[in-house]
Amino acid sequence: xxxxxxxxxxxxxxxxxxxxxxxxxxxxxxxxxxxxxxxxxxxxxxxxxxxxxxxxxxxxxxxxxxxxxxxxxxxxxxxxxxxxxxxxxxxxxxxxxxxxxxxxxxxxxxxxxxxxxxxxxxxxxxxxxxxxxxxxxxxxxxxxxxxxxxxxxxxxxxxxxxxxxxxxx
Amino acid sequence: xxxxxxxxxxxxxxxxxxxxxxxxxxxxxxxxxxxxxxxxxxxxxxxxxxxxxxxxxxxxxxxxxxxxxxxxxxxxxxxxxxxxxxxxxxxxxxxxxxxxxxxxxxxxxxxxxxxxxxxxxxxxxxxxxxxxxxxxxxxxxxxxxxxxxxxxxxxxxxxxxxxxxxxxxxxxxxxxxxx
Numbered sequence: 052x053x054x055x056x057x058x059x060x061x062x063x064x065x066x067x068x069x070x071x072x073x074x075x076x077x078x079x080x081x082x083x084x085x086x087x088x089x090x091x092x093x094x095x096x097x098x099x100x101x102x103x104x105x106x107x108x109x110x111x112x113x114x115x116x117x118x119x120x121x122x123x124x125x126x127x128x129x130x131x132x133x134x135x136x137x138x139x140x141x142x143x144x145x146x147x148x149x150x151x152x153x154x155x156x157x158x159x160x161x162x163x164x165x166x167x168x169x170x171x172x173x174x175x176x177x178x179x180x181x182x183x184x185x186x187x188x189x190x191x192x193x194x195x196x197x198x199x200x201x202x203x204x205x206x207x208x209x210x211x212x213x214x215x216x217x218x219x220x
Numbered sequence: 221x222x223x224x225x226x227x228x229x230x231x232x233x234x235x236x237x238x239x240x241x242x243x244x245x246x247x248x249x250x251x252x253x254x255x256x257x258x259x260x261x262x263x264x265x266x267x268x269x270x271x272x273x274x275x276x277x278x279x280x281x282x283x284x285x286x287x288x289x290x291x292x293x294x295x296x297x298x299x300x301x302x303x304x305x306x307x308x309x310x311x312x313x314x315x316x317x318x319x320x321x322x323x324x325x326x327x328x329x330x331x332x333x334x335x336x337x338x339x340x341x342x343x344x345x346x347x348x349x350x351x352x353x354x355x356x357x358x359x360x361x362x363x364x365x366x367x368x369x370x371x372x373x374x375x376x377x378x379x380x381x382x383x384x385x386x387x388x389x390x391x392x393x394x395x396x397x398x399x
Contacts, residue, residue: 112362112363112364113327113363113364124327125327125328125329125353125354126327126354126357126358129353129354129355129358130358132353133355133358152254153254153255154254154255154358154359154360154361155254155361155363156252156254156361
């Protein structure tokens with residue numbers, strides 16, 4: 052019984068404890084390198100995602116309706132490099148967008164800022180939609196009101212319709 | 221009758237809008253710079269060999285603070301740049317004692333041989349630098365080439381011209397810088 056318990060204990064040790072050879076210097080160096088590579092890869096992926104997120108808000112200056120993220124133009128490539136460099140310097144998304152806005156104006160932003168004249172771009176579609184709904188409501192009311200009114204038909208017309216219906220049977 | 225009139229009015233308005241779009245000219249020429257009245261960024265870029273005896277291996281714009289400057293962005297693949305190059309050279313020769321001209325080859329990565337050919341074709345005597353990664357053109361908010369920046373002696377941007385620049389525009393803007 053005791054032996055069985057001991058063998059189970061040994062099994063646990065084998066499963067959960069690393070062999071002593073694993074702790075030697077080359078193995079530890081390998082493990083550290085592996086961890087650092089994984090960490091660096093994860094950070095790069097994060098940075099790439101941030102570069103993409105910011106670049107897709109910027110308009111490529113030499114393309115037609117294309118974002119800096121989507122464009123392969125030289126200028127766009129360099130703009131993505133600038134975004135990456137500024138992120139590495141610790142600048143925020145707002146600061147990076149402001150850097151490009153200072154040089155190219157609001158034009159550089161694919162989504163117009165919600166202020167001043169640009170507000171029209173946001174307000175006009177909503178206003179047009181609301182006006183459309185009001186007009187539709189008004190027309191619908193008029194149509195339903197017209198359909199509810201009784202149709203005035205004289206006896207001669209009514210008789211002619213009935214005869215036509217009889218003939219068609 | 222009223223219905224016909226309202227249809228005619230809507231069609232006339234759409235035709236009017238269409239004609240306005242067609243006749244208002246190229247919107248590219250109207251692109252202003254967000255840096256007008258502001259101090260333009262300085263830059264230091266490598267020079268083509270033929271200018272190195274006068275200026276050294278690189279050109280630093282800050283070394284010429286206090287002097288009016290004309291900065292022209294060009295590329296070897298750009299047709300309108302070939303159109304304006306003789307006019308730039310002729311105007312530079314006329315005003316070289318008063319105004320500094322700088323040509324910046326940009327959006328033209330790795331095209332040094334083509335850049336050299338461009339310079340030699342028009343015998344450009346004003347310094348021309350290489351903005352290989354287009355970083356300076358981004359710093360200046362350049363959309364496309366050619367674009368020409370007229371800079372006051374205090375470093376503030378006086379005017380930006382988009383597209384090929386003519387002798388008339390060059391002279392008008394240089395005279396304004398010198399006033």
